[in-house]
Amino acid sequence: MTQPPPDHADDAFAADLLRGHTDTIVLGALRSGDRYGFEIYKTIRDATGGAHEIKEATLYATYRRLVKDGLVEAYWGDESQGGRRKYYRITDAGRAVYRSSVAAWVATRDVIDELLETRSDTHRKGQPR
Template identity: 45%
Template sequence: MATLAKDVMRGYLDAIVLNVLRRGESYGYQVTKDINAAAHGAYTINEATLYTVFKRLEKGGCISGRWGDESQGGRRKYYAITASGQALLAAERANWTLAQQTLEELINGD
């Protein structure tokens, strides 16, 4: 199976994580599983990369985090998308559409 280069994915990680969190509050390991499952083997995100994205988005006010109150195992930090995150996701989706159309023309156009 072909895989996407990490360089290709790097510019879209914020949008990818925000899209996962758009479905509801989640924690790191589950977000990793959701991304990897949605990519069908073409891309896998590692936890170090994911937590870097979480930090950047939280610092920018695009997501909020809270510590869970699990009674067994380690505590989980749960993340949720904010209104700013919703706005960023909408902008990133528009940017993706433009990039997709432009690359299609540049690579496959006459």
């Protein structure tokens, strides 16, 4: 059976879901190392094959909030690679929040899967049983 192409309402719903988890997504992008702002944007975009993007303005507001909350540290890189860039580094508190947020997401996803009866033995994404 062929699935119909996603419509605009599906895209809006997915974007709303992503927006609610922007902090966790950014923290996850920083777990593997320090990155500058636009690099984080590209990492997120590329992770979805370009299917979803988080607006740069949303990301920069997230960076400021994460720094203010002590979950991320910001510092200026050197100018050896062109223009000076602000880099972000996850803190120990940020790692703890990331782990907690992922655990909450997994628990929530499991409940929703059960309520929608979409879970199967092989956990096929989007395939009702």
